[in-house]
Amino acid sequence: MSEPTTLDLKGEICPDPLIQVQDAMKKGGAGDCFVVLLVYPLAVENVARWAEAEGHAVDVAQKGSEWEIRIAMA
């Protein structure tokens, strides 16, 4: 289990959040963890939905007006 990689995408607007998460995860492998920080609900939806559809373990937590998505690569 490696240290999680944090992607702070709070200042990004669509379509950057999803594309930057996809790009970062292309370089990762099974067992790698990512923590994605977002403020935009729709970006939370499409990042989490994509990661789940890819078969990774996804956990979404809301912290005030921010969201934290934890992705463990399968």
Next chain:
Amino acid sequence: MIKILALGLPVGLVLGYALQRGRFCMYTAFRDLLISRDATLFRAYILALIIQMAIIHGLDAAGFLTVRHFAFTWLAAIVGGSIFGVGITLAGGCSSGSWYRVGEGMVGSWVAVMGYGLGVAATFWGALRPAAGYLISFEAPYDMGSLQGLTGLPKWAVLAILIGGGGIWLARAPRPKVFTGWPWTKAGAAIGLIAALAWVSSAFIGRNYGLSFTGPTGSLVRYITTGQISAVGWGTWMIMGVPLGAFIAASWSGEFKWRAPAPDRMVKQLIGGIMMGFGAATAGGCNIGHSLTGIGALSATSLLATIFIILGSWLGTYLFFMRR
């Protein structure tokens, strides 16, 4: 004026509310088909489209509404739709998407909407008018402009194919999984009912039309810059309700927040907005006027414009975001 306000503004308010809760952004719906093979939001769009289609053609058959297809300005639909599609990728949202984000405190969308208004006004009445006029001059005969006219099928058969086919596709969808807002089923049903409500509300003032964003954005700019009160119509009031409704939805759910992307990103949003304005004003509609209302009215030009809006949004996403 009071009657137009009383009919238009509430439709905009509930629409803005539903767009925000449903996260109903059609740019995202189109883009996710390409970059994450995810059709969740696209399903919401198709559901809204077929619900509206069934209701308005039912009311048309009952004599309550008059649903007419648009003129078949095919070259304007292709070129305008493509430019609009590329524009929404830079603007960070389609026209309804950008308008509702105004109410969520997304400052970049304020910039995009300003650009959109400028682009629409320049195309309707200003410097870009000759270019649009040339493209619009390519018009197929009116009778060919409906999907039934184009295919030679009876209208009821076209409706049955579209509503039945769409319904079967949606019924086979996986269970909706939601992380933040409404599931696609609720979002699509709400938007479809509001789209039909727009036709009914408009019928009371003799406006045979549904939801529309491009014309009203232009009429708002026209009123603001020239003071011409006659420019303010049902759609102008409706569109002003959208950011207000979205603001109410975002505030109640604790999602309202002032936020802005980097300065260079906002300049791109301005340019994207201007492209959206020119594209939509040339094509005769945006992702709402064509993709929801126009296809709902079985307009061939709207289907063509929508196909090129989708292709344009894929091209823009690839060129500006994926290929870096």
